[in-house]
Amino acid sequence: MxxxxxxxxxxxxxxxxxxxxxxxxxxxxxxxxxxxxxxxxxxxxxxxxxxxxxxxxxxxxxxxxxxxxxxxxxxxxxxxxxxxxxxxxxxxxxxxxxxxxxxxxxxxxxxHTSDEHPWFVESRSSKDNPKRDWYWWRAPREGFEAGTPGAEPTNWESFFSGPAWELDRETGEYYLHLFTRKQPDLNWENxxxxxxxxxxxxxxxxxxxxxxxxxxxxxxxxxxxxxxxxxxxxxxxxxxxxxxxxxxxxxxxxxxxxxxxxxxxxxxxxxxxxxxxxxxxxxxxxxxxxxxxxxxxxxxxxxxxxxxxxxxxxxxxxxxxxxxxxxxxxxxxxxxxxxxxxxxxxxxxxxxxxxxxxxxxxxxxxxxxxxxxxxxxxxxxxxxxxxxxxxxxxxxxxxxxxxGAFLDVESVNYYRTATEAGADPQEVLANLRLGSRxxxxxxxxxxxxxxxxxxxxxxxxxxxxxxxxxxxxxxxxxxxxxxxxxRRLIELRHTEPVVAQGDFTMLAADHPTLYAFTRSYEGTELMVLANFSSNDLEVTSDDVPDVSGWEDAELVLGNLGDAEPTSTLRPWEARILRR
CATH class of the missing domain: 3.20.20.80 (Glycosidases)
Structure with a gap:
């Protein structure tokens, strides 16, 4: 090549x-x-x-x-x-x-960094270490003993389940981690x-x-x-x-x-x-x-x-x-x-x-x-x-x-915490199948x-x-x-200025299965029509008022071959038209 x-x-x-x-x-x-x-x-x-x-x-x-x-x-x-x-x-x-x-x-x-980053290793070594303030350290909440429920400096939950604070028992303070406990947040105020x-x-x-x-x-x-x-x-x-x-x-x-x-x-x-x-x-x-x-x-x-x-x-x-x-x-x-x-x-x-x-x-x-x-x-x-x-x-x-098939820490943590809280394991599993990273x-x-x-x-x-x-x-x-x-879509962006530079106008915003819009730039106009369903879709002027002016438009690219376009979009059909 x-x-x-x-x-x-x-x-x-x-x-x-x-x-x-x-x-x-x-x-x-x-x-x-x-x-x-x-x-x-x-x-x-x-x-x-x-x-x-x-x-x-x-x-x-x-x-x-x-x-x-x-x-x-x-x-x-x-x-x-x-x-x-x-x-x-x-x-x-x-x-x-x-x-x-x-x-x-x-x-x-x-x-954030890893808790194994040298910056954090120094930061957690003592309260007076020069890098202590490179991360978010806080004492237990007033009136609570470190390590007891509710002693965390705030009530925040991390993105990966559980409190967003982890107790460091050597210094008796908590550090902030918006993600896993091994990802302490850097203090950008420093x-x-x-x-x-x-x-x-x-x-x-x-x-x-x-x-x-x-x-x-x-x-x-x-x-x-x-x-x-x-x-x-x-x-x-x-x-x-x-x-x-x-x-x-x-x-x-x-x-x-x-x-x-x-x-x-x-x-x-x-x-x-x-x-x-x-x-x-x-x-x-x-x-x-x-x-x-x-x-x-x-x-x-x-x-x-x-x-x-x-x-x-x-x-x-x-x-x-x-x-x-x-x-x-x-x-x-x-x-x-x-x-x-x-x-x-x-x-x-x-x-x-x-x-x-x-x-x-x-x-x-x-x-x-x-x-x-x-x-x-x-x-x-x-x-x-x-x-x-x-x-x-x-x-x-x-x-x-x-x-047991899930590996991502977010998914593993969610399954454990949700089922421990009484959620139906099969329902949790169904949602993980849909959304897991x-x-x-x-x-x-x-x-x-x-x-x-x-x-x-x-x-x-x-x-x-x-x-x-x-x-x-x-x-x-x-x-x-x-x-x-x-490959053809990428080539179109490289060769057709209207794709990269053109104005955008949404059409048929309320239609439940038709995605339609136009792009225009320096006299060139493209219309995109896409049928988000497994059924045939008749596109009429009621759906797209301006579609009647596109009968003779050129088919730039379609996803179901280059057959002559009709007013009917086949299941999951998409067309790019130019006039």
């Missing part, structure tokens, strides 16, 4: 025409037979990504880590965990990716913490990477009262503990911190780096501020509104998404960022179930069509699309047999050989048993596959 050199970035908004591919390294490709994906495995598959046409490769964490939360608990930001390889391997990956015109973005996890983080980021940029995806970055600013104590949170539905998110989501100094990061890390460099902030619970109003280029914070954010639509009272209370709610959510974000800022577009990532099982249909009869439809709808919105490994193949959720983390399905070509050993996580029917080798050989449809 021919190779090209990445041209020097000159356009400050090059990312508007780009497509990002996320790799979960543990599950992508194993090169040494130990059952765990690694950096050399990624290098071996770069030509596959070049064929797909992606512009940016985002890696979930590969830093040194005890792997309590699969690498999101980092013990050394400037070392690679041996399970993934070496710094020399990463240097080669950067070089080989750049040779193919692919930029590299690293995960930045700086809301200037030394921020400067240490910025120095690390500059170190990686100097090594040749092209930007950062910033994990839960809107949580780094905590709401601290005048006495220095963290506030209590209101009761959390279904829990005796409280929801502390009002006190740490987009806290009082978040914009200050992000602007400082830009000045300290990115300002003055010749290259325009990509900065993406993962921001749970972010509102559209906040997103406009975060992504306004004039404010110098981040280029775009990951928001969670559309992937929270199938939740009831909490994450594990699952229901089928109503398409009208989905359109309302997407439409709201498209409108809010139309003039200022920029959208990120995604169905999947390492924390979300597989899109075709969640938003489409993983029934064998409709899986291919619905996977293509989901790609069509997402990639034709205004924003930068993200493809999660295996999405371009239409990979599906896992068929978990029982509770393990769904996204099964190994990449490369071919129909043993272990799907992912490893010659025993995989760290079981391979989905449908790999003989769904794999990259078969799809590369089939011009009508999900893979080649994604």
């Amino acid at each position: 021919s190779q090209t050199t990445t041209p020097p970035p000159t356009d400050e908004q090059w990312f508007r025409e780009a497509v990002v591919y996320q790799i979960y390294p543990r599950s992508f490709q194993d090169s040494n037979g130990d059952g765990i994906g690694d950096v050399r495995g990624i290098i071996d598959r770069l030509d596959y990504l070049k064929t797909l046409g992606i512009d940016v490769l985002w890696l979930s964490p590969i830093y040194r880590s005890p792997q309590d939360d699969n690498g999101y608990d980092i013990s050394d930001y400037e070392e690679i965990d041996p399970v993934f390889g070496t710094l020399a391997d990463v240097d080669e990956l950067i070089e080989q990716a750049h040779a193919r015109g692919i930029r590299i973005v690293m995960d930045l996890v700086v809301n 200037d030394e913490v921020r400067q240490a983080v910025y120095a690390m980021m500059r170190w990686w940029l100097d090594r040749g990477i092209d930007g950062f995806r910033m994990d839960v970055i809107n949580m780094i600013s905590k709401d601290v009262s005048q006495t220095g104590d963290l506030a209590d949170g209101p009761p959390k539905p279904g829990s005796i503990l409280g929801d502390g998110s009002p006190h740490f989501i987009a806290g009082p100094r978040i914009h200050e911190f992000l602007q400082e990061m830009h000045r300290e890390v990115f300002e003055g460099r010749e290259q325009k780096y990509l900065t993406v902030g993962e921001m749970p619970n972010a509102t559209v109003e906040q997103a406009v501020l975060f992504t306004d280029p004039q404010r110098h914070e981040v280029d775009m954010i990951f928001q969670f509104e559309h992937v929270d639509l199938d939740r009831g009272e909490h994450k594990w209370d699952r229901r089928r998404i109503d398409l009208r709610d989905l359109k309302a959510s997407f439409g709201r974000w498209q409108a809010a960022l139309a003039e200022t800022g920029w959208n990120s577009l995604y169905w999947n990532n390492h924390d979300q179930p597989r899109a075709v099982s969640r938003f489409g249909s993983d029934d064998p009869e409709h899986r291919v069509a619905s996977a293509k439809l989901l790609g069509t709808v997402l990639h034709l919105h205004r924003g930068t699309p993200y493809v999660y490994q295996g999405e371009e193949l239409g990979m599906t959720n896992m068929p978990f047999a029982d509770a 393990d769904n996204a983390r099964s190994p990449m399905q490369w071919d129909d050989s043993q272990q799907a070509g992912f490893t010659t050993g025993v995989p760290w996580s079981p391979v989905n048993p449908n790999y003989p029917q769904i794999n990259a080798a078969d799809e590369l050989a089939d011009d009508d596959s999900v893979f080649h449809h994604y």
Whole structure:
């Protein structure tokens, strides 16, 4: 395969025409037979990504880590965990990716570290250690003895179940951990913490990477009262503990911190780096501020509104998404960022179930069509699309047999706490099957050989048993596959300015199964029509008032072949029309 050199970035908004591919390294490709994906495995598959046409490769964490939360608990930001390889391997990956015109973005996890990070080891060693204030330490609640129920400094529940505070018995104080107890939160109020983080980021940029995806970055600013104590949170539905998110989501100094990061890390460099902030619970109003280029914070954010639509009272209370709610959510974000800022577009990532099982249909009869439809709808919105490994193949959720099949710490903790609290184990299991992060983390399905070509050993996580029917080798050989449809969508973004730059107008907002919108730019107009159902759908002027003017429109791309379009959309059919 021919190779090209990445041209020097000159356009400050090059990312508007780009497509990002996320790799979960543990599950992508194993090169040494130990059952765990690694950096050399990624290098071996770069030509596959070049064929797909992606512009940016985002890696979930590969830093040194005890792997309590699969690498999101980092013990050394400037070392690679041996399970993934070496710094020399990463240097080669950067070089080989750049040779193919692919930029590299690293995960930045700086809301918390591992409890095995040297910073925290020092911090917990004594109350007067110079790094004590690098983390959130607090005495037991007044009137309570350390270690007794209710003695935690606040009533907050962690995202992974249980109190957000862990007692350190050596010093008799509690430390804050919004995630697992092995992920203590850094205290960003401390200037030394921020400067240490910025120095690390500059170190990686100097090594040749092209930007950062910033994990839960809107949580780094905590709401601290005048006495220095963290506030209590209101009761959390279904829990005796409280929801502390009002006190740490987009806290009082978040914009200050992000602007400082830009000045300290990115300002003055010749290259325009990509900065993406993962921001749970972010509102559209906040997103406009975060992504306004004039404010110098981040280029775009990951928001969670559309992937929270199938939740009831909490994450594990699952229901089928109503398409009208989905359109309302997407439409709201498209409108809010139309003039200022920029959208990120995604169905999947390492924390979300597989899109075709969640938003489409993983029934064998409709899986291919619905996977293509989901790609069509997402990639034709205004924003930068993200493809999660295996999405371009239409990979599906896992068929978990029982509770023991789950590996992710969040899922394991939830099953234990929910059943101990009296929940029906079968109901808990059913919801875990729908929502567990393990769904996204099964190994990449490369071919129909043993272990799907992912490893010659025993995989760290079981391979989905449908790999003989769904794999990259078969799809590369089939011009009508999900893979080649994604390749064409990416090519369309690269060649058709209206896709990257055009205005967006939602149509048929109240229709229960039709997703329709237009894109327009400098005299070119596209219409996207998608049938989110397993039944034929007649599209009339009652549904889309302007559809009558599109009889002679050109079919740019369809997911069910290039037959002449009619007014009837077949099950899970999607069309891109141009006039």
